[in-house]
Amino acid sequence: MKTLRQILDEKGTEVFSVTPDATVLDAIQAMADHDIGALVVLDGEMLVGIITERHYARRVFLKGKSSPKTKVRDIMTTPVVCADPGQSTDQGLALMTEKKIRHLPVIRENRVIGIVSIGDLVKSKISDQRFVIDQLERYISG
Template identity: 50%
Template sequence: MITVQQILEHKGHQVWTIDADASVLDAIGEMATHDIGALVVMEGADVVGLISERQYARGVALLGRSSRDTRVRDIMRTDIPRVALGTDSDACIALITEYRTRHLPVMTDRELVGLISIGDLVAAIIREQQITIDDLTRYIATG
């Protein structure tokens, strides 16, 4: 079973964050700049939430609010699960399904060390399955 640590070794540990008091316009700008769909929301060194394009659409655009005047803290999602480096892919998928989220912050104690998405998980599972297929193919060919 593949672990979060193995996924991060493949994709990297880069995490884009934003302060809870930043404007939603700034958050959307950061997401566009980095071509990502979500930012981890911080207060100092503490992870306090997640803001995604979904929160923007539902918390600003659909309500006719101004993204310039709305703070990230006003629309961020706070009920996000966090995972550790040793968490396996099955547990991550279960959390993503249960919480209906697409991103999981990776923590060591209280420190943010990465972010994995459902896309990262799918890619890792596909890589793991391909290794198994290749191993079985070699076994049959030499058998």
């Protein structure tokens, strides 16, 4: 079973962020530009929140607010649920399920070193299961 660190090593550790004073339009544009569904919100290097496409849909669009006028700080989630790079994919999935979140920042020494999505963890889990199935099939055949 892989750790979150191993998942980040495979997918990459680039972290896209926005400041709390950025507009929601800026955040949504950054997500679209990078083809991602969430941004961490940093004040300097300090993690202060997270904003997702879901935040936009539920807290801006459906409420009739203006994306160019609404600040990220007004719709972000804080405090942020985070994980340690040494945690397993199962631990990450359990945490995400319990907290009903789809994006999990991975923190080391109070610094965001990456973000894993539920899709990243499910993909890893399926890969692990496929490996075990292949090994069992080889054992049975041999």
